Amino acid sequence: MYIETLKKELKNKKYRMTPQRELVLKVFIDNESKHLGAEDVYRLLFSNKHTVSKATVYRTIDLLVEFGLLRKIDFGDGIYRYELAKKEKMHHHFICKICGKIYEIEEKHLEVIKKELLSQGFQFEDFDFKIYGICPKCSKKAKNKTENKK
Secondary structure, three states, X not given: OHHHHHHHHHHHOOOOOOHHHHHHHHHHHHOOOOOEEHHHHHXXXXXXXXXXXXXXXXXXXXXXXXXXXXXXXXXXXXOEEEEEOOOOOOEEEEEEOOOOOEEEEEHHHHHHHHHHHHHOOOOOOXXXXXXXXXXXXXXXXXXXXXXHHO
């Protein structure tokens, strides 16, 4: 689906479908549950013996965002990360401040907030919610360390 959409968008904009563009998109498809930065994509391609320059990776990612195939996310750590843009499934993120792992939170949990904002007259076009805290795994580790010291 994503590859066909990319081909169609490129053709409409008079761009060529290159093997490098397809490879970059395939990295996101193959790592769908991860939130990859451009450097991560470059490293994955390089480790799999693909010769794609960093500049090509960055330009391709920008193009994929422009075409609506990727969603650009800023988690406040100075690195833009990207995920496949799935129109049918909106979700948000919980970011662990200890391990850095990013968990996805489904939209259904935020319906109350959205309804409240709408009832107060707010209008919004996009909704990107991030929660920063400590994940259950890190919380458990911290609790175990505290108990072991006693």
